[in-house]
Amino acid sequence: MVNTYALKKTLSQLATPYFIFNLILSFLHPILRFTPGICNHFSDSCHLNFYEIEIYLFVVCVVAIKNRRCVNIESYLTTLFLFAKAGSTILFYKMNIQLTVWYCIINIVLMVVLRGPVLEESAEMKYFVDQTLPDTVKSDTDTIWVVEFYSTFSPHCNAVKPIFGALSENTHTNI
Numbered sequence: 001m002v003n004t005y006a007l008k009k010t011l012s013q014l015a016t017p018y019f020i021f022n023l024i025l026s027f028l029h030p031i032l033r034f035t036p037g038i039c040n041h042f043s044d045s046c047h048l049n050f051y052e053i054e055i056y057l058f059v060v061c062v063v064a065i066k067n068r069r070c071v072n073i074e075s076y077l078t079t080l081f082l083f084a085k086a087g088s089t090i091l092f093y094k095m096n097i098q099l100t101v102w103y104c105i106i107n108i109v110l111m112v113v114l115r116g117p118v119l120e121e122s123a124e125m126k127y128f129v130d131q132t133l134p135d136t137v138k139s140d141t142d143t144i145w146v147v148e149f150y151s152t153f154s155p156h157c158n159a160v161k162p163i164f165g166a167l168s169e170n171t172h173t174n175i
Contacts (some may be wrong), residue, residue, distance in 0.1 A: 017114055089103060089107075
């Protein structure tokens with residue numbers, strides 16, 4: 001059975017400017033390469049040559065290997081965008097150096113202006129650093145503590161954070 005709430009939430013997160021602009025930038029090279037009139041301006045033909053096919057296959061392989069243990073669609077797309085834009089930069093360089101410079105400038109501006117999605121944090125969750133965990137657990141003996149140790153840079157760890165947030169909001173006892 002499909003969880004419609006999770007599907008709607010995921011689709012609403014994907015409809016943000018961050019994902020839309022990254023999608024456009026990731027596939028800008030193939031769009032320009034196959035659009036009649038535009039492709040003739042930058043190259044001799046509107047077909048991919050062997051080098052371009054090789055770069056695309058390399059990007060597909062790297063994304064497949066990198067995302068083999070991916071935990072959610074957002075992290076999968078973020079990795080896809082990263083490597084697709086890197087491949088597009090190389091292909092733009094082979095096509096036209098001025099186009100490469102503009103492509104890089106646009107990527108840098110959008111990287112600064114549009115931040116990636118931030119995970120929602122529950123107000124019920126408590127975050128501990130250093131010695132505050134043992135002191136808090138000892139001082140509040142009426143609460144059942146569910147403790148998760150995670151790193152902020154790991155997508156696998158961050159994927160569990162909303163589950164703990166929902167658990168802390170949906171339980172009416174002191175957990």
